[in-house]
Amino acid sequence: MSFNTSSRQLPDTDETPEEARPREIRTPDAAAERTTDAPAGPEAPRSAARAKAAGPTGPAETADAAEADAPGDSSAATEPDARSAATEPDESPEPAKATAATDSPEGAASAEADETTDSPEGADTTARTDSPEPAEGAEPAAAAESARSAEPAASAETATPAEPGDEVAPGPAPVKGRWRGWRAKYPVAARALTWTTTGLAAVLVLFALLMPNSSAGFRPGEFVRIPVEAIFGAAVLIVLPRRPRVVVAAVGGLVLGVLTILNLLDIGFNEYLGRGFNLVLDWSLFADARAYLQDTMGKQATLGIVVALVLFVIVLLAVMSLAVVRLAGLMSRHTVTATRSTLVLGTVWIACAALGVQFTGVPVASDRTAKSVEDRTKRVQATLRDEAAFAKFAKKDAFANTPPDQLLTDLRGKDMMITFIESYGRSAIEDPVMAPGVDATLTAENQKLVKAGFAAKSGWLTSATYGGSSWLGHSTFLSGLWISNQQRYRTVTAGEHLTLTKAFKKSGGWDTVGVMPGVQKAWPESKFYGLDKVYDSHKLDYKGPKFSWSTMPDQYALTAFERLVHGKKHDKPLMSEIILTSSHQPWAPIPKLVPQDQVGDGSVYNAIEKAGKKPADIITDSTKSKQEYGKSIQYSVSSLINYLVKYGNKNTVLIFLGDHQPIARVSGNHASRDVPVSIVAKDPKVLDKIADWGWTDGLRPEHNAPVWKMSSFRDRFMTAYGSTPAP
Numbered sequence: 001m002s003f004n005t006s007s008r009q010l011p012d013t014d015e016t017p018e019e020a021r022p023r024e025i026r027t028p029d030a031a032a033e034r035t036t037d038a039p040a041g042p043e044a045p046r047s048a049a050r051a052k053a054a055g056p057t058g059p060a061e062t063a064d065a066a067e068a069d070a071p072g073d074s075s076a077a078t079e080p081d082a083r084s085a086a087t088e089p090d091e092s093p094e095p096a097k098a099t100a101a102t103d104s105p106e107g108a109a110s111a112e113a114d115e116t117t118d119s120p121e122g123a124d125t126t127a128r129t130d131s132p133e134p135a136e137g138a139e140p141a142a143a144a145e146s147a148r149s150a151e152p153a154a155s156a157e158t159a160t161p162a163e164p165g166d167e168v169a170p171g172p173a174p175v176k177g178r179w180r181g182w183r184a185k186y187p188v189a190a191r192a193l194t195w196t197t198t199g200l201a202a203v204l205v206l207f208a209l210l211m212p213n214s215s216a217g218f219r220p221g222e223f224v225r226i227p228v229e230a231i232f233g234a235a236v237l238i239v240l241p242r243r244p245r246v247v248v249a250a251v252g253g254l255v256l257g258v259l260t261i262l263n264l265l266d267i268g269f270n271e272y273l274g275r276g277f278n279l280v281l282d283w284s285l286f287a288d289a290r291a292y293l294q295d296t297m298g299k300q301a302t303l304g305i306v307v308a309l310v311l312f313v314i315v316l317l318a319v320m321s322l323a324v325v326r327l328a329g330l331m332s333r334h335t336v337t338a339t340r341s342t343l344v345l346g347t348v349w350i351a352c353a354a355l356g357v358q359f360t361g362v363p364v365a366s367d368r369t370a371k372s373v374e375d376r377t378k379r380v381q382a383t384l385r386d387e388a389a390f391a392k393f394a395k396k397d398a399f400a401n402t403p404p405d406q407l408l409t410d411l412r413g414k415d416m417m418i419t420f421i422e423s424y425g426r427s428a429i430e431d432p433v434m435a436p437g438v439d440a441t442l443t444a445e446n447q448k449l450v451k452a453g454f455a456a457k458s459g460w461l462t463s464a465t466y467g468g469s470s471w472l473g474h475s476t477f478l479s480g481l482w483i484s485n486q487q488r489y490r491t492v493t494a495g496e497h498l499t500l501t502k503a504f505k506k507s508g509g510w511d512t513v514g515v516m517p518g519v520q521k522a523w524p525e526s527k528f529y530g531l532d533k534v535y536d537s538h539k540l541d542y543k544g545p546k547f548s549w550s551t552m553p554d555q556y557a558l559t560a561f562e563r564l565v566h567g568k569k570h571d572k573p574l575m576s577e578i579i580l581t582s583s584h585q586p587w588a589p590i591p592k593l594v595p596q597d598q599v600g601d602g603s604v605y606n607a608i609e610k611a612g613k614k615p616a617d618i619i620t621d622s623t624k625s626k627q628e629y630g631k632s633i634q635y636s637v638s639s640l641i642n643y644l645v646k647y648g649n650k651n652t653v654l655i656f657l658g659d660h661q662p663i664a665r666v667s668g669n670h671a672s673r674d675v676p677v678s679i680v681a682k683d684p685k686v687l688d689k690i691a692d693w694g695w696t697d698g699l700r701p702e703h704n705a706p707v708w709k710m711s712s713f714r715d716r717f718m719t720a721y722g723s724t725p726a727p
Contacts, residue, residue: 201323213266221360249328253321274466401726407507409722424658426674427667434630441634445641458678458701461710473659480714502530504575544602545609550581553591554639583632588613654680
């Protein structure tokens with residue numbers, strides 16, 4: 001057994017371990033002077049190969065050290081390599097990190113663990129390697145060994161460990177390292193990019209906190225306010241430790257992103273339906289919106305829009321969350337400044353709120369987001385309470401138990417037509433852009449009626465819906481219940497409430513039929529309305545083109561009704577519910593009236609549809625939309641009156657009305673929900689029954705004509721025409 005082997009087994013117990021000695025800064029010269037005085041501790045045999053870095057050694061020591069230092073390969077290291085490793089620092093970034101680790105307690109512990117099998121005392125194996133000087137109390141050769149062993153440990157992250165003597169190529173620098181390198185090379189650009197990103201994050205968060213939920217609310221003064229939510233949020237983030245702070249910031253960003261999306265939905269719903277988005281009830285309307293886009297713009301365009309919207313939502317949520325996290329990190333790095341700023345802004349907010357300070361008529365102290373959350377919470381609670389209350393109310397019916405022979409006795413023998421004209425609202429008659437053309441048409445069509453022996457009376461009804469959801473208007477008018485949302489609609493159509501159309505059927509004096517060109521799929525509600533047969537878009541034998549959303553022109557639908565239903569012989573009079581759809585948005589292209597004998601199967605409309613305007617030509621222009629909307633109402637009214645004059649007789653009674661106002665972009669942001677309603681008949685006794693209603697003679701109701709809720713019409717009508725209430 002050699003002396004080196006014995007030295008490993010018999011460590012020098014007379015020397016003080018490295019941890020027990022006071023550390024001092026030493027130069028390479030001083031280390032060289034102490035080489036001969038250093039004890040032959042456990043590490044001495046392994047360090048002998050580098051002893052020349054501090055001073056000359058004997059031939060025997062050199063040979064033994066070389067043998068111990070290179071297991072299995074005596075050429076693992078040369079004398080110049082040892083000297084270089086012991087005296088020159090490694091300047092590459094990655095080894096620097098590895099060697100720096102040994103300066104910390106954790107690094108020392110790791111080094112001790114690595115040398116456990118070679119040295120019972122870890123003090124000699126933890127010498128500093130980040131400088132040329134060996135640590136005090138350690139052999140210079142041991143310092144070189146430590147520096148040498150740090151290189152493969154540092155590069156282990158990027159390369160497979162090499163065999164002794166192999167040359168290892170450095171791995172690619174990590175992204176963080178490349179960013180730091182770029183930042184060091186271009187400090188001005190890096191600083192500008194950092195502050196620009198932070199500034200954009202702050203602007204995005206403030207915009208979300210101050211964003212109004214209606215298009216009319218976008219005023220400059222709205223975005224120079226101080227949001228109290230930002231002050232409270234900053235105060236919370238400043239005091240939190242790092243991990244909770246990041247989690248709270250990320251969740252807060254997601255919540256802020258969701259609120260932004262809900263505000264955008266409010267803007268869209270106010271624009272089209274005249275009300276905000278209902279968190280409980282309105283999700284089902286997205287399917288109708290997609291179907292509308294598909295019918296209007298085609299499948300590919302609709303798919304593109306849907307994908308874009310989904311990506312927008314995902315990106316918005318992610319960016320909003322990252323923005324809040326970034327601002328939270330900035331505040332944590334500048335805690336004193338952030339704390340002072342938060343206190344100052346909080347004081348200013350309180351002062352502005354107490355004094356009522358305003359800028360351009362808008363309060364400087366803002367709590368918009370908090371109020372928005374409170375409002376949405378109340379609306380959800382009110383919706384849930386409304387569902388239960390309405391379900392009980394819908395079971396009550398003034399005519400539920402009226403015997404069939406006591407229903408609508410004054411209309412026996414009459415052919416009844418109840419016709420809805422899509423989006424026929426008060427704005428069509430009174431708006432300065434649409435009114436001239438529509439009023440002229442109503443006057444001309446009324447003259448046709450008078451010439452044919454008919455008379456008309458007209459008034460106003462306030463619809464339960466606005467801008468869309470036509471079925472809510474239809475069900476409100478026919479059921480006598482205020483059906484203002486989808487949940488109410490589901491509740492009432494699932495029950496047995498008596499509708500006006502069902503009353504005609506229940507009496508036994510009429511056959512009931514529905515002409516529904518807008519229905520393109522199964523419609524189970526026909527049972528609720530009491531319709532014996534329904535002619536939907538697939539049963540009217542139309543062979544022509546669609547006109548945007550409308551499946552067929554109104555003139556064709558009425559002509560098909562005459563051919564398939566009204567023109568045939570019947571044992572009983574008919575009660576017909578007819579929906580006319582040509583005035584449905586986007587009002588491009590619009591059909592034109594053709595000679596009645598040319599309507600045929602609808603192929604005549606191919607050239608008309610191709611020559612018409614495209615939806616994209618008018619959909620973003622309010623004035624053009626108003627003009628085309630007015631033309632569509634003129635077309636629908638003219639189609640209906642022309643049919644009545646041609647095919648009506650002394651027993652025909654027509655009730656026609658609008659289901660709701662057009663969208664706000666056409667009717668205006670503060671338009672009413674009123675729609676015109678008219679009753680037309682040849683028999684003067686029919687109109688005499690409603691003489692006390694105060695309605696206007698003719699098809700155009702006066703501005704000051706009576707205005708009723710649409711839900712009140714059923715009971716008034718049934719009472720006027722001989723029905724006996726029996727709850």
